[in-house]
Amino acid sequence: MVEEVQKLPSEIQKIKKEFFHRFLAEEFALLKDDRKIFDWAGKQCYIALANMLTTAAALGIDSCAIEGFNEEGANKVLNDVIDTTHFGVCVMVGFGYRDDDKNANRPKTRQSLEKIVQYV
Ligand SMILES: Cc1cc2nc3c(=O)[nH]c(=O)nc-3n(C[C@H](O)[C@H](O)[C@H](O)COP(=O)(O)O)c2cc1C
The missing domain is CATH 3.40.109.10 (NADH Oxidase)
Known part of the structure; x- marks a missing residue:
């Protein structure tokens, strides 16, 4: 999404990917369980x-x-x-x-x- 659709510059992509990963892994802890x-x-x-x-x-x-x-x-x-x-x-x-x-x-x-x- 951030790369192909939103076509964000690579440094912004990195920030967004880290943000989403933190959300999935820690804040909502979704990655633990399908x-x-x-x-x-x-x-x-x-x-x-x-x-x-x-x-x-x-x-x-x-x-x-x-x-x-x-x-x-x-x-x-x-x-x-x-x-x-x-x-x-x-x-x-x-x-x-x-x-x-x-x-x-x-x-x-x-x-x-x-x-x-x-x-x-
Ligand atoms: C096959 C079928 C399944 C439905 N499943 C749900 C459901 O899971 N949860 C829900 O809140 N409403 C469910 N509805 C209700 C509809 O979303 C809708 O709210 C209902 O038809 C009443 O709408 P009305 O009061 O505006 O006429 C279902 C309706 C049908 C026909």
Whole structure:
């Protein structure tokens, strides 16, 4: 990334690489355990996912974030297109347009903001 995409000068690359290594090895101690690094990488996906959902909504496209899925089944399907021994699935998202049939859609139900957000 720092070399090929960001095309940073070599002295800045060195500083960034050291910074990221310290983060991975010490501050978040992710390198000790494959599960830990997979879970952290998965959480990183949610940053991109949040932007995808927000952008879709701004464009009038409906979406559905899905983490409740059959992992084995998903990996079987993806096995044809990615190396599933190296990559794992952490989240899925569907995009499309809602069915406007009012009889098919119950009204949205939401908890109050006060109940789910605590300001500190
Ligand atoms: C197959 C499927 C799996 C889902 N998995 C999750 C999940 O793991 N976690 C979650 O918070 N919501 C999950 N959802 C819920 C959706 O992300 C979404 O919040 C839900 O459809 C309600 O949206 P709405 O209240 O805006 O209509 C799932 C929905 C579907 C259809």
